[in-house]
Amino acid sequence: MSTILENVNFPEDIRGLNQAQLTQLCKEIRELIINTVLQNGGHLASNLGTVELTLALHLAFNTPKDKILWDVGHQTYTHKIITGRKSEFRQLRQNDGLSGFPKPSESVYDTFGTGHASTAISAALGVARARDLRHEDYQVVAVVGDGALTGGMCFEGMNDAGHSKNRIIIILNDNKMSIAPNVGALSTYLTRLRADSSYHRFKDGLSGFLKHVPLVGKPLAKGLETLKNSIKYSVLPGALFEEYGFQYLGPVDGHNIKELCKIFKRAKTMEDPVLIHVITQKGRGYENAELDPQRYHGVAPFFLEKKTVDEEHALSFSTAFGLGVTRLAQMDERIVAVTAAMTDGTGLRPFQQTFPERFFDVGIAEEHAVTMAAGMASQGLRPFVAVYSTFMQRAYDQIIHDVCLQKLPVTFGIDRCGPVGEDGETHHGIFDISYLRSMPNLTIVSPQSPAELMEVLKLYDRIQGPLAIRYPKGYGPAKAPAPKIVPGRWDVLREGADGMILAVGQMVPIALEAARLLADDGYAVGVCHARFIKPLDEAMLSRLINRSGWIFTLEDNVLAGGFGSAVLEYLEQRDAKLHIQCFGFPDTFLPQMTIDSLFDQYGLTPEKLKNTMEYYLELEGKGICNDAG
Numbered sequence: 001m002s003t004i005l006e007n008v009n010f011p012e013d014i015r016g017l018n019q020a021q022l023t024q025l026c027k028e029i030r031e032l033i034i035n036t037v038l039q040n041g042g043h044l045a046s047n048l049g050t051v052e053l054t055l056a057l058h059l060a061f062n063t064p065k066d067k068i069l070w071d072v073g074h075q076t077y078t079h080k081i082i083t084g085r086k087s088e089f090r091q092l093r094q095n096d097g098l099s100g101f102p103k104p105s106e107s108v109y110d111t112f113g114t115g116h117a118s119t120a121i122s123a124a125l126g127v128a129r130a131r132d133l134r135h136e137d138y139q140v141v142a143v144v145g146d147g148a149l150t151g152g153m154c155f156e157g158m159n160d161a162g163h164s165k166n167r168i169i170i171i172l173n174d175n176k177m178s179i180a181p182n183v184g185a186l187s188t189y190l191t192r193l194r195a196d197s198s199y200h201r202f203k204d205g206l207s208g209f210l211k212h213v214p215l216v217g218k219p220l221a222k223g224l225e226t227l228k229n230s231i232k233y234s235v236l237p238g239a240l241f242e243e244y245g246f247q248y249l250g251p252v253d254g255h256n257i258k259e260l261c262k263i264f265k266r267a268k269t270m271e272d273p274v275l276i277h278v279i280t281q282k283g284r285g286y287e288n289a290e291l292d293p294q295r296y297h298g299v300a301p302f303f304l305e306k307k308t309v310d311e312e313h314a315l316s317f318s319t320a321f322g323l324g325v326t327r328l329a330q331m332d333e334r335i336v337a338v339t340a341a342m343t344d345g346t347g348l349r350p351f352q353q354t355f356p357e358r359f360f361d362v363g364i365a366e367e368h369a370v371t372m373a374a375g376m377a378s379q380g381l382r383p384f385v386a387v388y389s390t391f392m393q394r395a396y397d398q399i400i401h402d403v404c405l406q407k408l409p410v411t412f413g414i415d416r417c418g419p420v421g422e423d424g425e426t427h428h429g430i431f432d433i434s435y436l437r438s439m440p441n442l443t444i445v446s447p448q449s450p451a452e453l454m455e456v457l458k459l460y461d462r463i464q465g466p467l468a469i470r471y472p473k474g475y476g477p478a479k480a481p482a483p484k485i486v487p488g489r490w491d492v493l494r495e496g497a498d499g500m501i502l503a504v505g506q507m508v509p510i511a512l513e514a515a516r517l518l519a520d521d522g523y524a525v526g527v528c529h530a531r532f533i534k535p536l537d538e539a540m541l542s543r544l545i546n547r548s549g550w551i552f553t554l555e556d557n558v559l560a561g562g563f564g565s566a567v568l569e570y571l572e573q574r575d576a577k578l579h580i581q582c583f584g585f586p587d588t589f590l591p592q593m594t595i596d597s598l599f600d601q602y603g604l605t606p607e608k609l610k611n612t613m614e615y616y617l618e619l620e621g622k623g624i625c626n627d628a629g
């Protein structure tokens with residue numbers, strides 16, 4: 001049976017469809033999204049909520065000449081399907097397949113690359129300014145979720161745009177949800193705007209009607225505008241945005257294509273920046289996701305969900321972090337926990353349930369999270385701030401200026417370190433060692449298992465000053481012998497006369513396996529768990545300098561500025577003549593693929609490491625590297 005979607009490949013294919021056909025098309029698009037995401041994993045609920053909105057955007061605007069910029073970009077599946085990528089959609093988030101986020105290299109319809117939140121308004125203003133400087137004529141539209149709008153950059157962008165009056169249109173996609181229910185004063189404000197919609201419709205209707213009454217109509221409509229200004233603080237919906245210099249339109253039902261097109265066409269005629277408040281339902285059209293949009297925000301491929309968990313992989317690092325901090329908080333009432341809209345992802349839900357008054361979800365505001373925690377620490381509290389490695393990039397200055405410089409006792413849970421898989425290049429946490437290592441006063445620890453993470457957390461009260469604990473996306477044994485952790489000291493886990501692998505965090509088990517394989521081939525290579533990335537265990541390093549054999553460093557970070565660099569800097573200062581080789585990720589953005597495939601592709605599996613290390617060990621055997629590595 002032929003379907004509507006079969007004949008839709010580009011926006012022009014939907015422009016001639018009638019209402020019934022559009023409704024049917026939405027249904028078919030939802031089926032394709034659901035089937036693909038359950039198979040491949042992805043952001044289900046957000047995409048199901050934006051099907052009609054996306055069609056209306058491509059109906060009302062002349063894309064790709066008119067430019068749409070998506071905030072976060074995790075809600076762009078319909079956009080991809082109707083902009084020439086339908087046949088590749090089944091490879092969504094797969095190795096070499098479509099990205100789950102907008103990518104200009106993928107399509108001219110993707111104006112701007114994203115993955116992190118709250119960038120669309122600033123980027124849209126940049127695009128609009130480029131247009132205006134070149135005297136070109138097209139529309140620029142930023143689509144921003146209510147969650148993303150909690151990020152400070154949005155207000156920096158609105159502040160600039162509302163003042164300069166460059167023509168941009170912001171679509172506020174309000175579904176009351178970030179990943180979890182949205183939080184904060186802004187969210188409360190949006191709820192009030194939704195409730196006030198009847199007043200707004202009345203005002204719009206009356207104004208429109210009066211304009212058509214001969215002679216008296218226009219002056220009266222103008223009078224209504226003046227009245228609007230005088231009463232706006234008490235009743236006018238959208239006053240906040242209007243004060244920022246935007247015309248506020250809406251709220252409008254984001255699942256009614258006809259209404260959406262009407263309001264978009266009206267916005268196109270306006271000279272000022274416009275914000276259109278669109279109400280959508282996250283998870284729309286898939287009952288499970290409608291009932292529990294939080295669970296269906298991002299889903300794993302269904303076959304992974306069904307996989308039974310064995311003892312070896314029973315606990316995720318994030319869960320261990322959350323449980324560990326909750327346990328510590330039971331004994332120390334100074335402990336508070338902070339998240340930037342990632343309560344579940346960072347494992348902090350048990351903390352929030354146990355200590356609601358000591359738990360702070362600040363919205364998608366990593367910079368604020370860090371400085372706010374610094375303020376708490378300055379008054380004697382002991383904040384634990386859990387943020388993904390990739391999102392913490394935003395708070396670089398706040399960690400330096402507000403925490404490290406003042407040596408405040410803030411503990412950072414840097415989650416999702418190393419490759420994260422199918423979210424791809426915007427999300428891999430491969431830069432944190434490099435950006436954290438340069439900060440004075442900061443101690444950086446990388447536990448090798450969830451069980452060890454729980455132990456490492458206790459350092460919060462033993463180390464003077466800030467502490468960053470970095471750990472990966474993944475699982476490990478729930479129970480393991482608790483290692484004795486001495487601040488600043490590394491552990492030799494295996495001895496070996498031919499060389500020593502200095503490994504950090506999740507690379508330790510990989511190093512142990514590589515060493516075992518090397519032993520099978522007759523090489524005795526040891527493994528040292530370099531638990532403290534900063535400060536380095538200099539006592540251990542000076543012992544190693546005095547032995548023969550290779551030093552291999554192994555990390556889940558880029559090599560540039562990483563752990564291996566730190567070891568090289570140390571050795572260089574001591575003029576040590578050693579054979580040293582560093583293993584980690586090269587100077588590139590890693591593509592999207594499973595974590596295992598990424599380790600494999602970059603030669604970081606036990607088997608591949610064994611082969612490369614063997615090559616170096618053989619060089620030494622042949623006397624090729626007598627003086628230096």
Ligand SMILES: Cc1ncc(C[n+]2csc(CCOP(=O)(O)OP(=O)(O)O)c2C)c(N)n1
Pocket residue numbers: 046072074075115116117144145146147148149173175177178179282340341342364366391394
């Ligand atoms: C800087 C940053 N912090 C956190 C995230 C993780 N994150 C991705 S989507 C999302 C919620 C976004 O909510 P909203 O913008 O309302 O979109 P919705 O999913 O509701 O459509 C969060 C917190 C991110 N992508 N970027």
Ligand SMILES: CC(=O)[C@@H](O)[C@H](O)COP(=O)(O)O
Pocket residue numbers: 043072074115297298345416420423473
């Ligand atoms: C779009 C986004 O940034 C988040 O939804 C992210 O995909 C979450 O990652 P995890 O699934 O690892 O929590």
Ligand SMILES: [Mg+2]
Pocket residue numbers: 145146147148173174175176177178
């Ligand atoms: Mg939302």
